[in-house]
Amino acid sequence: MPIIVTSRKKFDTEISKRAAEICDQIILEMGAELHDDLIQKLSIFRLYIDRLERSVHDPAETETLLINMRTDFEGVIQSVRRISRKLLPEHTNHDSLNTSINLLCKSLERPGLGNIYFETTGNEEAIPPVSRIYLYRIIQELIHNAFKHSSAWHVWVRLKWKAKHLSIEVEDDGSGFNKISEFIERLRKKNNTLKLRSTVIGAIISYHHGEKGLLARIEYDF
Ligand SMILES: Nc1ncnc2c1ncn2[C@@H]1O[C@H](COP(=O)(O)OP(=O)(O)OP(=O)(O)O)[C@@H](O)[C@H]1O
Ligand SMILES: [Mg+2]
Known part of the structure; x- marks a missing residue:
C-alpha cells in the first residue's frame, strides 16, 4: 500500500x-x-x-x-x-488521558482572565499511546486557539467515554454568533495540525456553533 x-x-x-x-x-x-x-x-x-x-x-x-x-x-x-x-513531558508519564488533560487545563488556565473547566463522563479505557499524544496535542491547540482568536473568558473541555468510543469537545464563549460561521469555514478549509493529527489516528474533527462561541468536536473510535 x-x-x-x-x-x-x-x-x-x-x-x-x-x-x-x-x-x-x-x-x-x-x-x-x-x-x-x-x-x-x-x-x-x-x-x-x-x-x-x-x-x-x-x-x-x-x-x-x-x-x-x-x-x-x-x-x-x-x-x-x-x-x-x-x-514536564506530560504524555511520557503513565497518567491516563483524563489525568493529563486535567493537568493540561490547569496549566493553561489564566486565573481571573481565562478559566478552563474540565469535565468527563463514562469510564476511561486504554487507547494506543500515539493516539493519546495526538489527542493531547489537539486539545492543547484548541485551547490555545480559543484564547488566541476569541475573547474567551471560559473554555470547557469535555471527554465523554463510551464503549470503544471517545468524544471530545472544546468549547469557548469568546465569539459573537455572526462570526462563528466564518471561523468554522476557515478551520474546515485549513490543512492545520488539528486536521493532520486527526487524520493520522483516524479521528474526525468538526466545528459547530457553541452556546456563545466555537465548539470543536473530535470523534474517535478505538
Ligand atoms: N476558538 C476560536 N474562535 C474563533 N476563531 C478561531 C478559533 N480557533 C480558530 N479560529 C480561526 O481559525 C483560524 C485557523 O486556526 P488555526 O489554528 O488553524 O491557525 P492559527 O491559530 O491562525 O495559526 P497557528 O495555529 O499555526 O498558530 C484562525 O486564524 C482563526 O481565525
Ligand atoms: Mg492555532
Missing part, C-alpha cells in the same frame, strides 16, 4: 516540523514567564530582606513584613509550579 505509506510519511514530516515550531513557541513563553513573573516576584524578596534588617528593633513591623513575605512566597511557589508543569 505505497500511497498510504507516502502520505503517512508526509503527515509525520509535517507534524515534526510543526512540533518544532510549537517547542520554540513554548520556550519563548517560558522565557517571558520567567522574566515578567518569577523574576519580579523574587526581586521583591531583596527589598523584604532590607526592610527586615531595618526593623530589628520594631517587632510589630517585623511581624507585618513576615505576614506579607509568607503570602508573596506562596505566589513564587505557584509561578514555579506553573512553569514546571509546562516543561
Whole structure:
C-alpha cells in the first residue's frame, strides 16, 4: 500500500516540523514567564530582606513584613509550579488521558482572565499511546486557539467515554454568533495540525456553533 505509506510519511514530516515550531513557541513563553513573573516576584524578596534588617528593633513591623513575605512566597511557589508543569513531558508519564488533560487545563488556565473547566463522563479505557499524544496535542491547540482568536473568558473541555468510543469537545464563549460561521469555514478549509493529527489516528474533527462561541468536536473510535 505505497500511497498510504507516502502520505503517512508526509503527515509525520509535517507534524515534526510543526512540533518544532510549537517547542520554540513554548520556550519563548517560558522565557517571558520567567522574566515578567518569577523574576519580579523574587526581586521583591531583596527589598523584604532590607526592610527586615531595618526593623530589628520594631517587632510589630517585623511581624507585618513576615505576614506579607509568607503570602508573596506562596505566589513564587505557584509561578514555579506553573512553569514546571509546562516543561514536564506530560504524555511520557503513565497518567491516563483524563489525568493529563486535567493537568493540561490547569496549566493553561489564566486565573481571573481565562478559566478552563474540565469535565468527563463514562469510564476511561486504554487507547494506543500515539493516539493519546495526538489527542493531547489537539486539545492543547484548541485551547490555545480559543484564547488566541476569541475573547474567551471560559473554555470547557469535555471527554465523554463510551464503549470503544471517545468524544471530545472544546468549547469557548469568546465569539459573537455572526462570526462563528466564518471561523468554522476557515478551520474546515485549513490543512492545520488539528486536521493532520486527526487524520493520522483516524479521528474526525468538526466545528459547530457553541452556546456563545466555537465548539470543536473530535470523534474517535478505538
Ligand atoms: N476558538 C476560536 N474562535 C474563533 N476563531 C478561531 C478559533 N480557533 C480558530 N479560529 C480561526 O481559525 C483560524 C485557523 O486556526 P488555526 O489554528 O488553524 O491557525 P492559527 O491559530 O491562525 O495559526 P497557528 O495555529 O499555526 O498558530 C484562525 O486564524 C482563526 O481565525
Ligand atoms: Mg492555532
